[in-house]
Amino acid sequence: MIDWTGIAITLVKLAVVIGALLGGVSVMTLVERRLSAIMQFRWGPNRVGPFGVLQPIADGIKFIMKEEMIPAEAYKPIFILAPALAMITALCAFSVVPFGPTIELFGRTIDLVILDLDGGILFAFAASGLGVYGIVCAGWSSRSKYALMGGLRSSAQMVSYELALSLSVVGVLLASATLRPTVIVEQQAGWFWNWNALGGGQILGFVLFVVAGFAETNRLPFDMPEAESELVAGYHTEYSSMKFAMFFMAEYVAMFTMSSLAVTLFLGGYHPGFPLPLEGLALALVQVATFTVKVFVFMFLFVWVRWTLPRLRYDQLMNLGWKRLLPLALFNVFVTGLLVAFDVI
Amino acid sequence: MEPVAFVVLTALAVVSGVVVITHRNQVIAALSLAANLVAIAGFYLLLQAQFLALLQVIVYAGAIMVLVLFVLMLLNLPDEARRRGGGRMQSGLALVLALAFVGLLALALSRGTAGSSFPASDRFGTVESVGQALFTRFFYAFEAISLLLVVAMIGAVLLAKRRL
Numbered sequence: 001m002i003d004w005t006g007i008a009i010t011l012v013k014l015a016v017v018i019g020a021l022l023g024g025v026s027v028m029t030l031v032e033r034r035l036s037a038i039m040q041f042r043w044g045p046n047r048v049g050p051f052g053v054l055q056p057i058a059d060g061i062k063f064i065m066k067e068e069m070i071p072a073e074a075y076k077p078i079f080i081l082a083p084a085l086a087m088i089t090a091l092c093a094f095s096v097v098p099f100g101p102t103i104e105l106f107g108r109t110i111d112l113v114i115l116d117l118d119g120g121i122l123f124a125f126a127a128s129g130l131g132v133y134g135i136v137c138a139g140w141s142s143r144s145k146y147a148l149m150g151g152l153r154s155s156a157q158m159v160s161y162e163l164a165l166s167l168s169v170v171g172v173l174l175a176s177a178t179l180r181p182t183v184i185v186e187q188q189a190g191w192f193w194n195w196n197a198l199g200g201g202q203i204l205g206f207v208l209f210v211v212a213g214f215a216e217t218n219r220l221p222f223d224m225p226e227a228e229s230e231l232v233a234g235y236h237t238e239y240s241s242m243k244f245a246m247f248f249m250a251e252y253v254a255m256f257t258m259s260s261l262a263v264t265l266f267l268g269g270y271h272p273g274f275p276l277p278l279e280g281l282a283l284a285l286v287q288v289a290t291f292t293v294k295v296f297v298f299m300f301l302f303v304w305v306r307w308t309l310p311r312l313r314y315d316q317l318m319n320l321g322w323k324r325l326l327p328l329a330l331f332n333v334f335v336t337g338l339l340v341a342f343d344v345i
Numbered sequence: 346m347e348p349v350a351f352v353v354l355t356a357l358a359v360v361s362g363v364v365v366i367t368h369r370n371q372v373i374a375a376l377s378l379a380a381n382l383v384a385i386a387g388f389y390l391l392l393q394a395q396f397l398a399l400l401q402v403i404v405y406a407g408a409i410m411v412l413v414l415f416v417l418m419l420l421n422l423p424d425e426a427r428r429r430g431g432g433r434m435q436s437g438l439a440l441v442l443a444l445a446f447v448g449l450l451a452l453a454l455s456r457g458t459a460g461s462s463f464p465a466s467d468r469f470g471t472v473e474s475v476g477q478a479l480f481t482r483f484f485y486a487f488e489a490i491s492l493l494l495v496v497a498m499i500g501a502v503l504l505a506k507r508r509l
Contacts, residue, residue, distance in 0.1 A: 078376070118471045122399040129407030133379065136411065140372055140418050148418065155415045159408055179472050 026056035078141035083246035086134025093127035096120035142238035150234025167329035168208035185269030192273030259298035
């Protein structure tokens with residue numbers, strides 16, 4: 001017997017999450033441009049609609065209407081596949097993030113997470129690790145020097161920083177003795193000192209995760225794969241129209257996923273940090289809102305850093321990844337292991 | 346659901362496997378190998394080995410194949426793509442080896458326990474059960490392999506960097 005209602009619920013959850021993510025992306029494009037304008041004493045886009053809030057819609061229409069170019073030399077199947085790969089892997093990684101508690105609706109219990117996996121954290125890393133294929137394929141199939149260099153840089157960078165990223169999480173996993181995101185979040189319920197970044201003693205792990213996360217999503221100050229002054233636009237130099245927009249959206253979805261993972265693992269997930277005098281559906285709604293606010297605070301951090309810090313040099317980037325972050329992450333694992341062994345946390 | 350998934354995964358695995366050995370372009374071959382590895386991870390998932398499936402994707406498809414691609418893209422061998430591969434010697438040897446492999450497979454299938462099924466326990470294939478097995482029953486083997494990996498790593502660094 002196939003559980004059709006269960007399948008329907010999953011489909012609804014998928015539609016809501018993908019809609020929310022892509023909606024969040026369009027909001028973030030406007031927010032980023034307005035915020036960067038404020039930081040640089042400019043106005044930013046303020047013409048379309050009140051305060052420019054309709055700008056993302058105008059951008060979307062423009063992307064769809066633009067002529068689509070495929071270079072004559074490009075390797076077509078891979079060239080067309082690449083943006084889809086980038087997008088799909090970015091969306092997949094989000095599916096293990098719990099964005100709310102378990103709720104009761106019409107007599108059914110519904111987990112507000114798409115995939116409640118035993119190895120959920122690993123699933124997120126596997127999906128975001130495959131994300132590098134989108135960039136590499138784009139760089140190679142364009143048959144352009146700039147794009148190829150961008151693809152090469154990004155594959156080296158992402159493989160290097162994946163190590164630091166996954167090692168920085170090991171501390172949390174040791175302390176919570178599970179890889180299931182829903183359980184990790186529930187362990188951080190109650191007051192904010194229960195959060196892994198504070199009471200869990202994972203503050204170093206948190207900082208490492210954030211730095212490596214910036215590199216993993218190719219954001220400034222680590223956006224070497226698309227450094228404009230050196231590589232035009234890096235791996236997506238040859239892309240135009242909606243295919244370029246797909247890479248753009250994939251980058252923002254990856255940022256959302258990275259923010260949600262940081263919130264889930266280190267900052268209490270959907271728990272607001274103090275006991276709420278609410279119950280049932282009201283509590284669930286407040287918690288989903290809490291999660292959204294936390295993720296957007298993180299997205300603000302992404303934007304803030306991008307428009308404040310200058311770009312690193314490539315060798316500095318590699319030095320930071322291998323000689324600073326990796327040993328520190330190993331140290332964090334060692335210390336957390338000791339703390340767990342002696343029952344301190 | 347499972348038979349459908351099995352058929353789809355098998356098709357993906359076979360097609361990508363054939364592309365790996367027949368395609369003249371090395372980058373395409375490497376990409377197909379990555380797809381093949383993901384398909385194999387799907388088989389692990391069908392066999393309830395979640396942890397193994399995730400590790401397969403992270404380690405092989407996510408890290409090793411990316412490095413292989415990296416090297417292939419750096420080399421960018423255009424001539425190799427047009428040259429016809431192998432001599433008569435190689436084809437003959439390949440045929441013999443392929444036949445031997447098919448024979449071995451047939452032998453294994455005829456003697457194996459195909460058809461009988463083993464009900465897996467609830468905790469089978471979880472991170473917890475794999476970890477428990479690694480750190481209790483297979484502890485010495487596990488540590489020996491980690492030592493081997495460290496030795497290989499040091500060797501690679503020494504070979505690549507003559508002057509440290």
